[in-house]
Amino acid sequence: MSSPVTKNQPLDTSLCPLCGQANQCAISAGLPPESCWCMQTTVSQQALARLPSEVRGKRCICPACAQDIPSDSNHT
Numbered sequence: 001m002s003s004p005v006t007k008n009q010p011l012d013t014s015l016c017p018l019c020g021q022a023n024q025c026a027i028s029a030g031l032p033p034e035s036c037w038c039m040q041t042t043v044s045q046q047a048l049a050r051l052p053s054e055v056r057g058k059r060c061i062c063p064a065c066a067q068d069i070p071s072d073s074n075h076t
């Protein structure tokens with residue numbers, strides 16, 4: 001038998017749709033929206049543009065993904 005683990009959350013709004021990590025969204029945690037990190041941080045338009053249209057406006061991204069990503073990915 002295969003039963004879905006996340007039957008209470010068909011759409012997990014607490015996870016970043018870009019990287020799959022916790023987005024630390026205050027709203028999904030049941031806290032006031034004004035206490036969310038996104039109120040103090042400017043979310044990169046570049047990051048928003050990477051969001052699939054079906055999750056845009058429905059799921060929050062995480063602080064890491066909200067930052068501008070350098071065009072030159074120079075990982076060490």
Ligand SMILES: [Zn+2]
Nearest residue numbers: 016019062065
């Ligand atoms: Zn992310």
